[in-house]
Structure formats: structure tokens, C-alpha cells
Amino acid sequence: MSITVKFFASLRETIGKADVTLDTDNIATAADVWKIATHHHDRINNMLIAINMEYASLDETVKDGDEVAFFPPVTGG
Amino acid sequence: MSVELRGEPFDPWQALQTHQNAKPELAGKFGATSIFVGTMRDFNDGNDVQAMTLEHYPAMTQKHLEAIANEAGQRWDLLDTLIIHRYGDIRPNDPIVLLAVWSAHRSESFPACRYLIEELKTRAPFWKQETTGANSHWVEHNTPG
Numbered sequence: 001m002s003i004t005v006k007f008f009a010s011l012r013e014t015i016g017k018a019d020v021t022l023d024t025d026n027i028a029t030a031a032d033v034w035k036i037a038t039h040h041h042d043r044i045n046n047m048l049i050a051i052n053m054e055y056a057s058l059d060e061t062v063k064d065g066d067e068v069a070f071f072p073p074v075t076g077g
Numbered sequence: 078m079s080v081e082l083r084g085e086p087f088d089p090w091q092a093l094q095t096h097q098n099a100k101p102e103l104a105g106k107f108g109a110t111s112i113f114v115g116t117m118r119d120f121n122d123g124n125d126v127q128a129m130t131l132e133h134y135p136a137m138t139q140k141h142l143e144a145i146a147n148e149a150g151q152r153w154d155l156l157d158t159l160i161i162h163r164y165g166d167i168r169p170n171d172p173i174v175l176l177a178v179w180s181a182h183r184s185e186s187f188p189a190c191r192y193l194i195e196e197l198k199t200r201a202p203f204w205k206q207e208t209t210g211a212n213s214h215w216v217e218h219n220t221p222g
Contacts, residue, residue, distance in 0.1 A: 009132050009204035010215040050202070053137035069134060075216045076131070076138075076162065076203025077115050077174050077194055 001025060001064035005037040008071035011044060015070075031058040033068045046073050078150065078158045080142045082135065084165040089114045089175035096159050096177070107156050107179040111186035113194050114176075119169035121216070124209040126169065133164045134202040145196045153189040155180050160193065164203065195222065 003022045007015050015038050022036055030049050034041075049056045050069040062068060079096065093112065097103065119126055146158045159177040167173060176193045180186040198219050205216040 006134070008134055008202070009206070050134075050137060053134075053140050055200075069137070071134070071202060072204065072215065073218060074199065074202050075205045075219055076133070076201045077198040077219070 001027065003027060003033055003062060003064075004067040005033055006067065006069040008069065010072050011047065011070050014044065015041060027062060029058065030056055030060050030062055030068055033062060034058065034070060044070075044072070047071070048073060078143070078146050080139060080146060080160045081162075082133065082139060082142075083161060083163055086167075086171050087161060087163070087175075089161070089172045092161055092175055093159070093177055097179075100157060103156055103179060107181060109180050109183040109186040110177060111180075111183070111190035112175070112177045113190050114172055115174040115194070117167050117169050117171050117173055121207060121220070124207075126207045126209055128169075128208040129167045130206045130208075130213075131164045131167055131173070132204045132206065137202050138162075138164075141201050142197065145193060145200065148196070149178070149189045149192050152192065153178075153180065153185040155185060155189055158189075158193070160197075162197075162201070162203070198222075 006019045012018050020037050027033055048071050052067055117129055142160050146160055155178055157179040161175040163173050176190055178186045178189045206213055207216055
């Protein structure tokens with residue numbers, strides 16, 4: 001399956017890329033996406049996850065075509 | 078209900094007037110307009126701040142601001158809601174966000190406006206990067222309201 005992965009703000013700088021596309025069948029959850037997209041980088045404290053632009057948890061299931069984003073706590077307003 | 082993300086500086090008071098003038102159907106119906114304008118300070122957490130860049134996740138930001146505005150409309154009896162939020166390069170004294178709520182009575186508009194800003198600050202995907210002196214750093218948390 002194909003998953004689009006996005007990193008924002010300080011996580012983008014930590015991981016060293018803004019987005020990547022994963023084409024593999026070895027993915028079941030957002031945690032798997034993190035591992036493969038970051039080459040097993042340690043998880044970041046307070047990291048937030050969104051699947052298809054809705055907040056999600058690392059154990060949430062992903063499916064073909066999903067967009068998965070990782071980012072730090074938000075600071076708008 | 079209107080939600081706008083803007084990459085250039087804007088005048089919230091002009092935007093407010095323009096929005097209201099474009100809604101003649103509201104005339105005579107609203108008795109209360111509650112407004113929140115968030116403006117960039119030149120200090121934060123004890124540091125002098127020269128500039129700021131506001132990053133966002135465009136489609137998700139738009140989606141969640143619209144969701145927050147819709148929730149406010151379900152919780153309170155509102156006639157209209159306007160959200161304008163900046164992204165990109167921002168300077169001290171630049172407005173960052175305008176929130177405006179129109180209702181028949183203040184008992185609806187005040188709590189709705191407060192709801193918009195508090196929900197926005199915890200749910201809308203924006204990230205501030207401040208420039209202090211020769212350095213820049215990501216703001217890691219919101220300041221207490």
C-alpha cells in the first residue's frame with residue numbers, strides 16, 4: 001500500500017524531511033508508519049499524530065492512500 | 078460562517094467591517110458582536126522577540142477551524158461567525174487572528190468567542206517559530222490565557 005507521510009515544524013527539522021511516500025505492505029498502524037518513515041527514530045515527547053487530517057493515536061490502523069502527519073503540540077492564535 | 082487563512086498582513090477592523098457590510102441580512106437581527114484579536118507581542122517567556130514565522134498544515138488547519146466554528150454554532154445561538162488567521166512571516170504588532178461572533182444577545186456571543194480561541198489554541202495545527210536576537214526557536218507551548 002501507499003502512505004503519504006508529513007512532518008511539521010520542529011519534527012520536520014528533527015527528522016530532516018517534510019514529506020515522504022511509503023510504498024510497502026509492512027504497515028498496520030501509525031506507529032509502523034513512524035518507524036519506517038523515520039528509520040526507527042525515537043518517538044518525540046508530546047508528538048501529535050493525524051490520519052487524513054483527524055487527530056489519531058499511534059496504535060490506530062492505517063490503510064492504502066492514507067495521509068499520516070506527525071507534529072509537535074500546536075501553538076497558534 | 079467564514080474561515081480564512083491569510084499569508085499577508087491584514088487589518089482586523091477593516092476585515093470586520095467588510096464582512097459585516099457584506100451581510101445585510103444580519104442588520105437589525107444581531108444585538109451583540111464579540112470579538113477577539115490576537116496580536117504579536119515583542120516579548121515572550123522573558124525574551125525580546127524580533128520576528129515570528131507561523132507554520133501550518135493548510136488543509137487540516139482549514140478543516141479544524143471550520144469544525145470549531147460549527148461546534149460553537151451548535152452550542153450557542155449564533156447568527157454568524159468569522160475567523161481569519163495569519164500564517165507566514167509575522168512582525169511584532171501584526172494581528173495574528175481575528176475571531177468575531179454575531180448573536181442576538183451577549184450571553185451567546187461572549188462564551189462562543191471564548192470557545193473559539195481556546196479550542197483554536199489546542200486543536201488548530203499552527204506552529205510558531207520565534208526569532209530572538211540571532212537565534213530562532215520553536216515555541217513549545219501556549220502561554221496561559
